[in-house]
Amino acid sequence: MQFAQIILPLNLKGTFTYKVPADFLDKIEVGMRVLVPFRGKKIYTGIVAELFNDFEETFVPKEIINLLDNQPIVPQQQLEFWNWLSSYYLCNLGEIYRLAFPSSLKLESETYVRLLSERTIDWQNLDANETYLLQALEVRQMLNLQEIEAFIPKKEIIKTINALIDERYISVDEKITEKYKAKEVAYLRINRDELNIKIHLAEVISSLKKAKKQQELFLLLLDKETENPDKPVRKSDIFDEGNFNQSQVKLLIEKKLIQEYYLEKYRIESYEGKIEEIEELTDIQKTAILEINQAFEEDKNVLLHGVTSSGKTHIYLEKIEDCVIAGENVLLLLPEIALTKQITIRLEKKYGKKLGFYHNKLTDFERVEVWKKIKNNELQILIGTRNSLFLPYENLGLIIVDEEHDSAYRQRDQSFFFNAKDSAMMLAEFYQSRLILGSATPSLESYDLAMKDKLRYVVLNERFGEVDLPEFKIIDIKEAQNQKKIVGNFSQTMIDEINRQLEERKQTIILHNRRGYANVVECETCGHVTYCSNCDVVMTYHKASNELKCHYCGHRASKPISCPSCNSDNLNTRGIGVEQIEEEVQKIFSDSEVDRMDVDSMRKKFAYEKLYEKLENGETDILVGTQMISKGLDFDNIELVAIPKADSMIHVQDFRAEERAYQLITQVAGRAGRISGKGKILIQTYNPLHSVFELIKNQNIKETYQYFLDERKKFLYPPFVKLIMIELKHRKEDKVNRASQFLGSIFRKYIPEECILGPEKSPIARLNNLYQYQVLLKFPKNRNYRIYKELLLKSFDEFDEITAYKSVKKDVFVDF
Numbered sequence: 086m087q088f089a090q091i092i093l094p095l096n097l098k099g100t101f102t103y104k105v106p107a108d109f110l111d112k113i114e115v116g117m118r119v120l121v122p123f124r125g126k127k128i129y130t131g132i133v134a135e136l137f138n139d140f141e142e143t144f145v146p147k148e149i150i151n152l153l154d155n156q157p158i159v160p161q162q163q164l165e166f167w168n169w170l171s172s173y174y175l176c177n178l179g180e181i182y183r184l185a186f187p188s189s190l191k192l193e194s195e196t197y198v199r200l201l202s203e204r205t206i207d208w209q210n211l212d213a214n215e216t217y218l219l220q221a222l223e224v225r226q227m228l229n230l231q232e233i234e235a236f237i238p239k240k241e242i243i244k245t246i247n248a249l250i251d252e253r254y255i256s257v258d259e260k261i262t263e264k265y266k267a268k269e270v271a272y273l274r275i276n277r278d279e280l281n282i283k284i285h286l287a288e289v290i291s292s293l294k295k296a297k298k299q300q301e302l303f304l305l306l307l308d309k310e311t312e313n314p315d316k317p318v319r320k321s322d323i324f325d326e327g328n329f330n331q332s333q334v335k336l337l338i339e340k341k342l343i344q345e346y347y348l349e350k351y352r353i354e355s356y357e358g359k360i361e362e363i364e365e366l367t368d369i370q371k372t373a374i375l376e377i378n379q380a381f382e383e384d385k386n387v388l389l390h391g392v393t394s395s396g397k398t399h400i401y402l403e404k405i406e407d408c409v410i411a412g413e414n415v416l417l418l419l420p421e422i423a424l425t426k427q428i429t430i431r432l433e434k435k436y437g438k439k440l441g442f443y444h445n446k447l448t449d450f451e452r453v454e455v456w457k458k459i460k461n462n463e464l465q466i467l468i469g470t471r472n473s474l475f476l477p478y479e480n481l482g483l484i485i486v487d488e489e490h491d492s493a494y495r496q497r498d499q500s501f502f503f504n505a506k507d508s509a510m511m512l513a514e515f516y517q518s519r520l521i522l523g524s525a526t527p528s529l530e531s532y533d534l535a536m537k538d539k540l541r542y543v544v545l546n547e548r549f550g551e552v553d554l555p556e557f558k559i560i561d562i563k564e565a566q567n568q569k570k571i572v573g574n575f576s577q578t579m580i581d582e583i584n585r586q587l588e589e590r591k592q593t594i595i596l597h598n599r600r601g602y603a604n605v606v607e608c609e610t611c612g613h614v615t616y617c618s619n620c621d622v623v624m625t626y627h628k629a630s631n632e633l634k635c636h637y638c639g640h641r642a643s644k645p646i647s648c649p650s651c652n653s654d655n656l657n658t659r660g661i662g663v664e665q666i667e668e669e670v671q672k673i674f675s676d677s678e679v680d681r682m683d684v685d686s687m688r689k690k691f692a693y694e695k696l697y698e699k700l701e702n703g704e705t706d707i708l709v710g711t712q713m714i715s716k717g718l719d720f721d722n723i724e725l726v727a728i729p730k731a732d733s734m735i736h737v738q739d740f741r742a743e744e745r746a747y748q749l750i751t752q753v754a755g756r757a758g759r760i761s762g763k764g765k766i767l768i769q770t771y772n773p774l775h776s777v778f779e780l781i782k783n784q785n786i787k788e789t790y791q792y793f794l795d796e797r798k799k800f801l802y803p804p805f806v807k808l809i810m811i812e813l814k815h816r817k818e819d820k821v822n823r824a825s826q827f828l829g830s831i832f833r834k835y836i837p838e839e840c841i842l843g844p845e846k847s848p849i850a851r852l853n854n855l856y857q858y859q860v861l862l863k864f865p866k867n868r869n870y871r872i873y874k875e876l877l878l879k880s881f882d883e884f885d886e887i888t889a890y891k892s893v894k895k896d897v898f899v900d901f
């Protein structure tokens with residue numbers, strides 16, 4: 086094929102045409118990486134999206150500089166997935182490519198060239214630029230393109246590099262492995278070539294008589310090798326065990342008694358302990374498995390709606406095992422990696438080294454390692470967060486999306502918006518693999534699909550061990566206040582119940598889903614409150630660090646001593662955060678051990694692990710926390726969940742607020758009474774008759790979901806309409822305001838009025854110094870949607886033509 090369409094790592098529409106040089110004609114394939122010049126100046130690593138022969142010569146395409154892979158690095162299914170994402174979420178392929186690849190795999194202008202040592206340089210026949218470059222490389226070995234720009238005119242860089250590549254003087258970063266350096270680990274072994282152990286052992290040992298430490302080290306090594314001849318002995322283990330050091334090793338090596346050698350090691354530690362089998366499934370679980378198998382046979386994917394502690398993990402494990410036996414690979418998607426110790430430990434014990442992890446806590450090198458292992462089919466199971474959808478799977482048989490309702494799957498702060506749960510469903514299609522969405526509180530959207538049998542609805546409506554679900558009790562705060570049976574934010578009923586738990590040595594969870602100590606610091610004299618200097622957001626007071634924090638951009642400021650506006654020192658705090666609840670709890674239950682779990686207290690390294698252990702060992706009596714405590718805790722001894730201020734969850738401006746409150750409360754409640762069946766949930770509210778609390782109390786899943794669906798239908802929200810939000814951002818309010826008015830007027834030219842809301846200021850009018858305006862589109866969810874989408878794209882094109890608005894950032898959120 087003579088020509089190629091290339092995806093560049095840039096936020097630009099479409100792909101770009103390049104000519105394939107004769108050298109690569111028989112090597113190039115779709116999915117390989119290439120090095121290409123773009124707009125004369127810069128060089129990028131692109132991905133071959135398409136190859137073709139017929140090209141209408143409206144312009145002269147540039148040539149591909151170099152081919153970086155021997156075989157495709159992006160599988161066909163992934164390219165199809167990228168195309169789908171781009172068309173569904175209205176984003177550019179370049180954005181997807183940037184997100185999908187670890188950065189060492191997509192070198193831009195920092196792509197390196199290096200000196201090859203195979204030929205002596207014939208300096209006579211080089212031009213000036215070539216000479217400069219080779220001279221520079223003799224000094225520095227490797228240079229990136231940006232560095233080369235310092236001494237070669239930009240326009241001539243590519244020509245120069247090409248000429249030197251042709252002469253085989255230099256090479257351009259060629260394989261993943263070249264930039265990425267595998268980590269090596271040192272091992273020690275007895276030098277069996279030099280000594281025949283059986284005969285000389287006694288001699289050897291006695292020869293070391295005067296060097297006790299060396300003798301000890303030698304014996305330890307001998308011991309280990311005898312005990313387990315096939316297991317290499319790591320130097321660091323030896324050091325740790327016997328308190329040895331490098332000089333003893335060195336001396337033994339000099340005496341030719343031991344050898345040091347290296348093995349390449351993946352940076353990510355994998356479990357090497359005993360492999361553990363899973364327990365037998367209960368009858369209910371077995372039935373669920375049968376239903377899942379049946380669904381899979383009918384080519385249907387599954388929504389597994391299993392109440393808390395019903396053993397969804399066991400169902401996953403069983404289906405994972407089926408896949409592994411069939412020689413296929415599994416992707417287990419989790420909303421977050423840190424908060425899910427139990428399920429990962431389970432899988433580690435069962436699958437050991439066949440298991441890998443991928444999430445944003447990994448370094449880029451570690452990501453490349455996982456990438457390679459997946460590519461080489463060395464991992465059978467991958468546990469990861471949303472970005473692991475983009476790994477180059479070859480043989481994917483099953484995708485499991487755990488806690489499918491979790492909003493982490495709809496994260497907004499990445500370069501382009503996509504819903505990882507919905508995308509997983511599409512990825513499964515492209516790989517022709519199966520999919521299970523699992524949750525105790527499925528999203529309305531998934532539930533709706535299940536009711537229409539677009540997903541097979543599989544229910545586990547009983548807890549493991551036939552344990553009772555917790556019991557809910559609503560406490561009317563107003564009533565407690567009237568009867569003066571309240572201390573701070575805690576009614577006497579709640580206090581009594583917590584005391585009862587303490588007496589019985591049971592643990593209690595207290596949920597308050599608001600970070601910080603107080604929502605605002607307010608001046609009682611003039612009413613002044615402190616706003617973030619970057620955002621239109623009131624700053625939250627954190628008492629522990631005695632500072633104000635913006636929860637949107639992270640900006641911090643010290644707490645004012647007097648009012649910055651009127652100098653009055655009559656400052657007060659308003660709005661209660663989880664730190665204040667913790668303080669109150671500590672006061673009321675002064676003899677008990679109280680801990681807090683929220684983003685702020687869990688920031689320190691191993692903070693989560695430490696607290697987790699305290700909880701497990703029963704050292705914590707009361708755990709106060711934000712929504713973090715609703716995830717992944719599976720302990721025997723928690724019986725009470727108390728929610729002192731439940732109304733704060735409902736009074737949120739978001740059409741999902743009630744759904745989320747229901748999910749959060751049910752999930753936290755699910756932590757209680759998992760063994761005893763005596764879980765108790767106390768909810769304090771000013772609105773005891775609010776439908777959400779009623780529904781939670783009644784625990785009728787069908788009724789609950791029907792209520793939510795009816796509300797959505799009435800007010801025209803998903804899943805009954807397609808919701809698209811367009812957000813425009815700019816430093817100058819005036820500019821973004823005008824731009825959004827203009828965009829609104831284009832929309833109104835093509836799209837019916839009843840589909841358009843706005844433009845208007847976003848609920849957070851300024852974020853990170855950018856002013857934000859938004860337009861909301863509600864499209865019907867029928868065949869017409871395609872037409873509307875076309876019109877939307879047409880509107881964007883028209884908007885993009887205005888040069889004055891080029892600097893306005895436009896974010897599109899489809900199904901946000």
Ligand SMILES: Nc1ncnc2c1ncn2[C@@H]1O[C@H](COP(=O)(O)OP(=O)(O)OP(=O)(O)O)[C@@H](O)[C@H]1O
Nearest residue numbers: 364365366367393394395396397398399525549755
């Ligand atoms: N078949 C089984 N044999 C033995 N133990 C089981 C079995 N099924 C579940 N369990 C145990 O029951 C407890 C609850 O199971 P699991 O944590 O998988 O529930 P879950 O449905 O994921 O709940 P949640 O949604 O609340 O996290 C766990 O401690 C698990 O080990």
Ligand SMILES: [Zn+2]
Nearest residue numbers: 617620635638
């Ligand atoms: Zn801010």
